[in-house]
Each structure stands twice: as C-alpha cells, then as structure tokens.
Amino acid sequence: MNILLIGSGGREHALAWAISGSPLCDRLYIAPGNPGTAQCGENVVLDIADHSAVAAFCKLHGIGLAVIGPEGPLVDGIADDLIAAGIKTFGPSKAAAQLEGSKAFTKELCAEFGIPTAGFGRFTDANEAKAYVASQGAPIVIKADGLAAGKGVVMAETLAEASEAIDMMFSGGLGAAGAEVVIEEWMIGEEASFFALCDGAHAIAMASAQDHKRVGDGDTGPNTGGMGAYSPAPVMTPALEEQVMAEIIRPTLAGMIARGIPFKGILYAGLMITAQGPKLIEYNVRFGDPECEVLMPRLKSDIVPALLASCDGVLDAFDLRWSDEAALTVVLAAKGYPARPEKGSVIKGVEKAAALDDVLVFHAGTKQTATDLVADGGRVLNVVGLGKTVSEAQGRAYAAVALIDWPGGFCRSDIGWQAVKREREG
Structure with missing residues (x-):
C-alpha cells in the first residue's frame, strides 16, 4: 500500500525509516519531511493544516494508511477529517487527543477513574x-x-x-x-516513558524509555522537548510494566470509552516511579520525540501491521517483538536552544557518523541547501547508538557525535547516566 506520514522531526525520520522497511509499504510520502526522511521516501509539499488538501492528496495518490506524527494536527482534528474522507488513519480523534491537548482534561479523568497522579489544582x-x-x-x-x-x-x-x-x-x-494553568504537587522519584499501542478497547505494551528533559548536564537548566533518551528503561521491570498497564493504561481506555471518546493510537505515559508506586505525570497521544528514535531501532516486528491493527480494533490478537539490545540517542541542538536557537549554521560529518557500525542518525531540524546541510530548528540531529547494554550504546552514540563537525551546535554529555550507573553498580 501507499502510506502518507505527516511531520518533519526526528520522530518522523525514525518512523519513516521503520515504515519504509515494511514489505507492505509500496510508496512512502512524507509531508513535509526533512532531508533525512527524503532518504526513506518522497517528501511532499503539503499544507498539513489544510485537512481537505491532505485528504485530496491521499485520494490522488491512493493512500492506504495515513500516519500522523506530531500532536498539533491530532489536537486540530486531522484524524477525524481524514477518516470522514474514507482514509484509514493512525492517530486519535480530536476529542481523544485532549489527553495531550489539555492537561486539565487528563487530570480530571485521573480523578474520576482513580488513576494515580500528582495532586493538582486548575486555574484561570x-x-x-x-x-x-x-x-x-x-x-x-x-x-x-x-x-x-x-x-x-x-x-x-x-x-x-x-x-x-x-x-x-x-x-x-x-x-x-x-x-488555563494546572498546578501540581512536586513528585519525588525516577521518571520513565511508557508506550502503549491502543485500538479503543485494547492496549498492548510497547518498550519503555527514559528521556532527559533538562537542557544541561546533570539535569540542570530549563526544560526542553528532550535532549536524549534510551531504551529500555531499567527502572521499568516486567512487574512494574504490568502494574502500569493495570492501574494507568487500561483504566484510561475504560474512562475514555465511558466518556464516549475511545482512544486509538499511541498512548505515551510520562511516569514518575515514586515510593508509593508509578504515578502519571502526563499523557502524550503520539510517539515521543526523542523516544521514538530509540524505540524504532529496537522494534523487531513490522510496524505497519501494528499500526493497521490499531486502526482496525484487533490488537487483542496482536503481539510485538523487541530486540534485547539497548538503544541510546543523543540530541544535537542549535546554540541558543531552547530559548532562541540559531539557524543557518553548516553541519558536516553526518555521513561519516552514520557509517559507523550500530549507529543511526535521524534528522530533525535540518535543511539541505544547494551546497550544505544546515541547522533549521532547535533540536537538529538525533545520533543513535545500539549495544548489548546502555553503556555500550552510549559509547557508540558519543563516538558518532565526535565525528560530526558542527560548531553551531551542542549536546549533553551524560545521556543515559542513570542506567549506566545502575549497570556499573549491578
């Protein structure tokens, strides 16, 4: 089938890389894509805010599946409009996307259905x-x-x-x-990212990950969209994963059904593992970024049948296989990020880094000019290392980072520090 992927970041490059490897994918279009996704399929100029134009493109090019990467279009209702036009679409409805689009909505859902989360108040x-x-x-x-x-x-x-x-x-x-502002208690514990593939009534656990939100080493400085991630997260034991499914994911799906807005797509739970057990920090309704960049290299199953099973409501008879290897990604960001990232600086050495064994480089905020690859956003590249352990994956990722010549960029030097510390102590 022909597949359309919506988005332009590192998450979308990772998804494009995975989707393009499926024997079910005949042609992959990415709107608008980036220089990295252009290596996996065909980037197309399409106003993704114009849902009727996206639907028309799908019909013209025989799109059998549309995959929505970022949260913005989902919250704007693109899945509803494409499905109404007869196009199979992976991603939640506008109403269900409130789980990310409104923190107050999610907190009230947690309160109503007994889902463990931080105490809160909401204010206008x-x-x-x-x-x-x-x-x-x-x-x-x-x-x-x-x-x-x-x-x-x-x-x-x-x-x-x-x-x-x-x-x-x-x-x-x-x-x-x-x-509107939501004010929450400060929870103490270790954070983890947990992903579940949902079809409205059923959910299957995907791999866990842990990201690094703070801009600086040692988890210092302002929050960002994410400066790196690794998978699996050692804190997420099999017993803890089942507890999260039983106490957080399944009650959420049941609560959404009770409200008449079943959730289909990826449910990404940001968790705090507290002394009292796992608690929900917040939900995202799409693959995380940069977590997707470490999930896709570990996924041994074909991703396309999984996305279709979510759309078709048949996940109860589905399973996913994952590599035992670890994956770790280091985000290279433009100087000035997250406040005012500097655009236009030239990046060299990406091909040299990507040529290393057990290394992948996913593009995010890049642009190809007539002569150079240049920075065109805040988070610009995701350098992924694979290995038997997080320590090994970390070493490969940073060895690749060292080959990239980009004076206009920076990265954290301690991605994966909690897992590496565990491995050394264990």
Whole structure:
C-alpha cells in the first residue's frame, strides 16, 4: 500500500525509516519531511493544516494508511477529517487527543477513574493560582493547560519562581496554551516513558524509555522537548510494566470509552516511579520525540501491521517483538536552544557518523541547501547508538557525535547516566 506520514522531526525520520522497511509499504510520502526522511521516501509539499488538501492528496495518490506524527494536527482534528474522507488513519480523534491537548482534561479523568497522579489544582485567574501555591508551598510544578512544544512546564523550586511562571503564562508568554494553568504537587522519584499501542478497547505494551528533559548536564537548566533518551528503561521491570498497564493504561481506555471518546493510537505515559508506586505525570497521544528514535531501532516486528491493527480494533490478537539490545540517542541542538536557537549554521560529518557500525542518525531540524546541510530548528540531529547494554550504546552514540563537525551546535554529555550507573553498580 501507499502510506502518507505527516511531520518533519526526528520522530518522523525514525518512523519513516521503520515504515519504509515494511514489505507492505509500496510508496512512502512524507509531508513535509526533512532531508533525512527524503532518504526513506518522497517528501511532499503539503499544507498539513489544510485537512481537505491532505485528504485530496491521499485520494490522488491512493493512500492506504495515513500516519500522523506530531500532536498539533491530532489536537486540530486531522484524524477525524481524514477518516470522514474514507482514509484509514493512525492517530486519535480530536476529542481523544485532549489527553495531550489539555492537561486539565487528563487530570480530571485521573480523578474520576482513580488513576494515580500528582495532586493538582486548575486555574484561570493568576491571583487564585498564586493563593493556591502559597497554601501548598514550594517546590511545586506549574503547567500550561494547552500545547506548548515542550516548554509549558516550570519546575518551580521557590514561591518566587512559581509566581513568575504564573505571571508569564497568564500574560500570554505561551499564547493560548497558558489561558488555563494546572498546578501540581512536586513528585519525588525516577521518571520513565511508557508506550502503549491502543485500538479503543485494547492496549498492548510497547518498550519503555527514559528521556532527559533538562537542557544541561546533570539535569540542570530549563526544560526542553528532550535532549536524549534510551531504551529500555531499567527502572521499568516486567512487574512494574504490568502494574502500569493495570492501574494507568487500561483504566484510561475504560474512562475514555465511558466518556464516549475511545482512544486509538499511541498512548505515551510520562511516569514518575515514586515510593508509593508509578504515578502519571502526563499523557502524550503520539510517539515521543526523542523516544521514538530509540524505540524504532529496537522494534523487531513490522510496524505497519501494528499500526493497521490499531486502526482496525484487533490488537487483542496482536503481539510485538523487541530486540534485547539497548538503544541510546543523543540530541544535537542549535546554540541558543531552547530559548532562541540559531539557524543557518553548516553541519558536516553526518555521513561519516552514520557509517559507523550500530549507529543511526535521524534528522530533525535540518535543511539541505544547494551546497550544505544546515541547522533549521532547535533540536537538529538525533545520533543513535545500539549495544548489548546502555553503556555500550552510549559509547557508540558519543563516538558518532565526535565525528560530526558542527560548531553551531551542542549536546549533553551524560545521556543515559542513570542506567549506566545502575549497570556499573549491578
């Protein structure tokens, strides 16, 4: 079949790499794609905000499956519009995408259906929000309700930082995303990313991962969209994975059915593994980025039948196979990220890095000019190493990073540190 993949980041390059390897894929189109996805299929110029234009493209090119990569189009209802036009589409409906599009929606769902999560309050008034913070004390977490490209969460260690974050959000610093604010208790524990493939009624666990949100080594500095990730996450034991399925994923699917908005697609649970057990930090309704870049290289099953099974509601008779190997990705970001990334700097050595054994390089914010590959975003490249252990994967990833000549970029030097520490101590 012909397949259309929507998106342009590192997640989409990883998905394009996996989809293009399927014998079920005849032609792969990526809209708009990037220089990396162009190696896997055909990039097409298409206004993905114009859903009728996307549907027309699908009909013209005989698209048998549309795969929606990023959250924005899902929250905007692209899956609804494509399905209404008769195009099989992987991704949740607009109503179900509220699980990511509105943090308040998800917190209320958790409260109604007994899903473990942090205590919270929701506010549309700055003074009321500040009064709540004063009553709770610091540290505390301030979140914009809507989509904010990974920048809508402030981990406020003091009351002053919390007040500043509240003022920033309500004054329009994050646009419409900050019109409502969710304030949560600060949970203590180790974070993990858990992915489940869902068909509305059923869910099957995918691999776990752990990402690194803070921009600097030692988990310092502001939050980002993610500076690196590895899979599997050693903290996620088989027993803990089943606990997450039983206490978080399945109750969420049941709650969504009860609300009349069944969830189909990828349910990405950001978890905090606390002394009381796993708790939900937040949901995303698509593959994570950069987690997708470490999941796809470990997936031994053909991804296309899995996506189709989700669309068709037959996951109860489906299974996925995963490599025992570890994968680790280091994000190379443009200087100035996450505040004001500098665009246009020339990147060299990518082919040399990608030629190493057990290394993959996925493009994110890149652009190909007539003569050079240049930076065209905040997070620009994802350098993936594979190995028998996270330590081995880490070594291969950083050896590849060293071959990339890009003075305009930077990366963290400690991706995977928690898993590496576990391996050394174990």
